[in-house]
Each structure stands twice: as C-alpha cells, then as structure tokens.
Amino acid sequence: MPCQDGPVDEASALVEIAGATVRFGSFTALDGVDFRMFPGEVHSLMGENGAGKSTLIKALTGALRLDEGTVVIDGAARHFSGPRDAQEAGVSTVYQEVDLLENLSVAENIFLGREPRRFGVIDHRAMRRDAAAVLEGLGLSLDPASPLGRHPLAVQQLVAIARAISTDVKVLVLDEPTSSLDLDEVAELFRVIRDLKERGVAILFVSHFLDQVYEMSDRITVLRDGSLVGEYLTTELLRIDLVKKMLGRDVAEIAPREHVVEPEMPADPILSARGLTRAPGITNADVDIAEGEVLGVAGLLGSGRTELARVLTGVDRAHSGIIRIEGKPARLDSPRHAVNLGVVYSSENRRTEGLIGDLSVEENIALALQAQQGALHPISGARRRELALSWIEALGIKPADPDRLVRTLSGGNQQKVMLARLLALSPRVIVLDEPTRGIDVGAKVEIQRLVGELADNGLSVVFISAELEEVLRVGDRVAILREGEVAETVNAASLNPDTLMALVAQPDLPEA
Structure with missing residues (x-):
C-alpha cells in the first residue's frame, strides 16, 4: 500500500480501502487515505478530532460515498449506497450512543427489522430462541424476553453487539464502546471482543483511552488532517510516539498544577456543603472548595459523581443537607437559582443536556446569558457577535466562525463552546462533569490547560473525571466518592494513579 509508514503484514486483508478521498465543498476531509484490516484482529484508528476518522468510518459503513478511491471487502469491490448495503457485505457498527429501543425486549432489539415470521406475523417464540442462541454465543446469560430498559448501559452495549453479530458479520466497528462503562463492565466487553477475534471477525476499535487501545489493539492506523500518517503494529509503537504522530509535533507531558491549598479543609471555602442527601445516589456528602481551587472528584461508576454535580448546581434538589x-x-x-448565585454546571452529556447542534456557535454561546436576562431584554445582534468572537479567540475555538453550526465541530471544540457559554455568565464556581470525555489527546491537553488558567484567575472548579490520571493532573485536592459519600479529601500532590485507584476502590468498612 502507498504511504506506508511502519511494519506491514503480507497476509490477505479482509478490508482494503485505497485512495479514499472525501470533499465537502472546498474542504477535503480525507485525502487519498489507504486503510486495511485483517481477519481476527483488533485495529484502532487514531487521530485528533478532525483528523478524518469519522469520515473514513462512514465510508466503510456506507454512511457516505467516496469522491475518489475504492473499498474492497473480502476480495469484492463495494460501492455502498447506504448502511444496509454495508451490513449485507458483512460490516456492522455499534455506536457510542446505544441506538436501541429501551421499551422493547432484548430479543426484539436484536432482530429489529429482521424479525422471524410465521404465516405473515412475527414469530416471537422463534425470535426469543434465536436471540438466546446469539447471547449464549457471546457467553451472556440474559433473558431475551426481558425489557431492554431494565438493564444497565453496559448490558445494553453488549445487546447492541449481539444485534450486530446476529447477521453474517465480518467487520465490526466499535465507536467509543467503553465511554460509559466501569472497570468490571469494560472487562466483560473486552472478553466478548476477544471471543469475536477468535472467530475471525475484524474489529475496528475506536477509543480515546490509550490504555485500552494498547490493551486490545493488534494494529494502529494514524490519521492527521485528513491524511494517512502510517500503519503500525501496536507492540512496536511507543505511546509517546503515537501521540507525536497524532499531533504532528512534540508534546511535553502536561505538568500537574502547583497546588494552591493545603490538604485540610479550606479556612474560608467559597462553596461548602454539609450532609447532602438525595436518593438514589448521594448520602450525607460533605464538600468544600476554596477560591481559585480545582477540586477533583474521583469514584467508580455508580459512586455518585454525577449525582453530586447535579445537586451542587441545582439541577436536582437535595432531600436534606445545606x-x-x-x-x-x-x-x-x-439551575436558575444556582446561576444567580454564581454556580454553573457543564453536563457529561453535551448532546442532550448541553449544546443545541442545529444552532450556531454564536447562538449557543449567548444562550445562557440571554436566558438569564429574560425574553424582555434581548441581547443585541452586535453584542452577541462581540461576545461570540471574544470567547472564540479566548478559548481557541476552531474553526473561528461564529456562524458555524455547533454539530459540525469536533468534540473538543464543542466542549470549548460549552465552556464559553458558561463563562459568559461570569460564574464563581463551575462544575465540570467529564469535560474531556470522547475528545482526543490534543483537545484534552487544551481543556486541562484552560481549567488551570481559569483557576489561576480565581475561578473555583469542580472537575469530575473517570480518568484518574486526569484528576491528578488537573486537581489541587481530590474528593474520593464511595457509595454516594465523600469518604475523604486528599491533596493531589500526595497521590499517584495507583494510590488513587486504591482509595477509590476501597470498600467502606462498617463501624465497630
């Protein structure tokens, strides 16, 4: 293959994409990219947001057509007119946001649109039997007749995989499959992936978690600015070299912030909470945050991280506490009461609780300020444009176009737009729930740098992340959440990822 940089394998490829080029007007999203996958391998596609990963995946899965180039699946040239064509060729996709119907049963979701029929009507008995066989093949003990909505997100993710492989799947695309899973659930997903590898399925694993990429992937392809950087065996590519290839420049390890507070409770916290309780999720939680401090919050999935964020910002009302x-x-x-007191919240789910994708960058930035002023006091067009341009420049939002629809921006730049909207309110405390989820390494570094600069300018930040290294890198102190309670708050300088994990995973012992 041309443009090859790194080790090659002479085995017969299951997927071969050659010269893939996609243009949107004058913008070239993919520029002559070559890509291949082999049977029984996990292949990771890496690059910053905007590198062309999503475009290449859409071409592979039939969501868009190439302007130039060819797609060959199992030796046959393919010209997909849509995702159904790709599925018929053996290419299935499981997206980050599980696209199943919670009101239907597990079996109905697995065979949705392909239900077995008898005498012209759906044969529910046969459907449940076939679904049970698919689930058993994945090593899953699950009642196919049970409503999908009763199961946790991790199980729903596995049901989505079961749906994908219930066809004659040759290539399985997993788009950020672990973004909302805890450690045990990730381990179960990885068990399923390894089983599929043994069956000869080629798996495209898309993730921003480098640890998971290196644990699961056999091969890595790196894209940058729509072009192929190279294809590498994972065992022969150091992580620092991967990051350099993704960014196109040397990036020094971002240093932890200089700690501005002592490990004990701040003498004069700007925000203090005592005995916060909201069922389910929060039990008798105490929190203190000083002016200009970044308080990291760490805990396992289900420990109450998001519930605490929502109570501190008025999204949910505490049942007790002050x-x-x-x-x-x-x-x-x-949230209006909280905003009026200078406390704002950035949800972990930008799409449904944050940005409005079909509004422009300018409109999204001005949205909260306009809501605060009320409909009777509209912000003038000139003031709105000035506000947007100033925050675009301050936060480095790209492209620097206030009229650009937010849904067309990369994840990292969408997060910056969300920050701009909140910062336009001149808050005193900002609560960030998973602000770097689903964004690439370079964008993460930028968001972390911005958080540090905000704190250095006196803003108090509550920073919630499932990535423990990130919590330590950004936070001054770390609040350890276990079973809805702040078990302890520790100076970040005294911790490393291993000691923090030990604190997070430590079971609460009953009092003597």
Whole structure:
C-alpha cells in the first residue's frame, strides 16, 4: 500500500480501502487515505478530532460515498449506497450512543427489522430462541424476553453487539464502546471482543483511552488532517510516539498544577456543603472548595459523581443537607437559582443536556446569558457577535466562525463552546462533569490547560473525571466518592494513579 509508514503484514486483508478521498465543498476531509484490516484482529484508528476518522468510518459503513478511491471487502469491490448495503457485505457498527429501543425486549432489539415470521406475523417464540442462541454465543446469560430498559448501559452495549453479530458479520466497528462503562463492565466487553477475534471477525476499535487501545489493539492506523500518517503494529509503537504522530509535533507531558491549598479543609471555602442527601445516589456528602481551587472528584461508576454535580448546581434538589456560598446558606432549587448565585454546571452529556447542534456557535454561546436576562431584554445582534468572537479567540475555538453550526465541530471544540457559554455568565464556581470525555489527546491537553488558567484567575472548579490520571493532573485536592459519600479529601500532590485507584476502590468498612 502507498504511504506506508511502519511494519506491514503480507497476509490477505479482509478490508482494503485505497485512495479514499472525501470533499465537502472546498474542504477535503480525507485525502487519498489507504486503510486495511485483517481477519481476527483488533485495529484502532487514531487521530485528533478532525483528523478524518469519522469520515473514513462512514465510508466503510456506507454512511457516505467516496469522491475518489475504492473499498474492497473480502476480495469484492463495494460501492455502498447506504448502511444496509454495508451490513449485507458483512460490516456492522455499534455506536457510542446505544441506538436501541429501551421499551422493547432484548430479543426484539436484536432482530429489529429482521424479525422471524410465521404465516405473515412475527414469530416471537422463534425470535426469543434465536436471540438466546446469539447471547449464549457471546457467553451472556440474559433473558431475551426481558425489557431492554431494565438493564444497565453496559448490558445494553453488549445487546447492541449481539444485534450486530446476529447477521453474517465480518467487520465490526466499535465507536467509543467503553465511554460509559466501569472497570468490571469494560472487562466483560473486552472478553466478548476477544471471543469475536477468535472467530475471525475484524474489529475496528475506536477509543480515546490509550490504555485500552494498547490493551486490545493488534494494529494502529494514524490519521492527521485528513491524511494517512502510517500503519503500525501496536507492540512496536511507543505511546509517546503515537501521540507525536497524532499531533504532528512534540508534546511535553502536561505538568500537574502547583497546588494552591493545603490538604485540610479550606479556612474560608467559597462553596461548602454539609450532609447532602438525595436518593438514589448521594448520602450525607460533605464538600468544600476554596477560591481559585480545582477540586477533583474521583469514584467508580455508580459512586455518585454525577449525582453530586447535579445537586451542587441545582439541577436536582437535595432531600436534606445545606449548601453555603461564602458562608451564607443558599437555596439551589433550580439551575436558575444556582446561576444567580454564581454556580454553573457543564453536563457529561453535551448532546442532550448541553449544546443545541442545529444552532450556531454564536447562538449557543449567548444562550445562557440571554436566558438569564429574560425574553424582555434581548441581547443585541452586535453584542452577541462581540461576545461570540471574544470567547472564540479566548478559548481557541476552531474553526473561528461564529456562524458555524455547533454539530459540525469536533468534540473538543464543542466542549470549548460549552465552556464559553458558561463563562459568559461570569460564574464563581463551575462544575465540570467529564469535560474531556470522547475528545482526543490534543483537545484534552487544551481543556486541562484552560481549567488551570481559569483557576489561576480565581475561578473555583469542580472537575469530575473517570480518568484518574486526569484528576491528578488537573486537581489541587481530590474528593474520593464511595457509595454516594465523600469518604475523604486528599491533596493531589500526595497521590499517584495507583494510590488513587486504591482509595477509590476501597470498600467502606462498617463501624465497630
């Protein structure tokens, strides 16, 4: 293959894409990219947001057509007119957001649109039997008649995989499959992936978690700015070299922030909470945050991280407990109350609780400020444009086009737009729930740098992340959440990822 950089394998490829070129007007999203996958391998596609990964995946899965280039699956040239064509060729996809119907049963979701029929009507008995066989083949003990919505997200993810492989699958695309899973659930997913490898399925594993990429992948292809950088065996590519190839430049390890507070409780916290309880999720939680501090929050999935964020910002109302701001009791009965007191919230789910994709960057940035002022006091067009341009420049939002629809931006730049909207309110405390989820290494470094700069300028930040290294890199202190309670708060300088994991995973012992 041309443009090859790194080891090659002479075995017969299951997928061969040659010279893939995709243009959107004058913009070239893919520029002559070559890509291949082999039977029984896990292949990771890496690159910054905007590198062309999504475009290449869409070409492979039939979601868009190439302007130039060829796609060959199992030796046959393919010209997909849509995802159904790709599925018929053996290419199935499981997306980050599980696209199943929670009100239907597990079996109905697996065979949705392909239900077995008898005498013209759906044969539910046969469907449940066939679904049970698919689930058993994945080593899953699951009642096919049970409603999907009763199962946790991790199980729903596995049901989506079961749906994908219930056809004659040759290539399985997994798009950020672990973004919402805890450690045990990730381990179960990886067991399923390894089983599929043994069956000869080629798996495209898309993830921003480098640890998982190196644990699961046999081969890595790197894209940058729509072009192929190279294809490498995972065992022969150091992580630092992978990051350099993705970014196209040397990037020094981002240093932890200089710690601005002592490990004990701040003398004069800007926000203090005592005995916060909201069932389910939060039990008698105590929190203190100083001015200009980044308080990291770490805990296992289900420990109450998001629930705590929502109670601290008025999204959910605490059933008991008290919150004080600068020593004065504060009622945070709604996000509006919290905003009026200078406390704002960035949800972990940008798509459904954050940005409005079909509005422009300018409109999204001005949205919260306009809501605060009310419909009777509209922000002038000139003021709105000035506001947008100033935050685009301050946060380095790319492209620097205030009229660009937010849904067309990369994940990292969408997160910057969300930050701009909140910072336009001039808050005193900002609660960030998973602000770097689903964005690439370079964008993560930028967001982490921005958080540090905000704190250096006096803003208090609550920073919640499932990535423990990130919590330590950004935070001054770390609040350890276990079973809905802040078990302890520790100076970040005294921890490393291993010791923090030990604290997070430590079971709560009953009092003597």
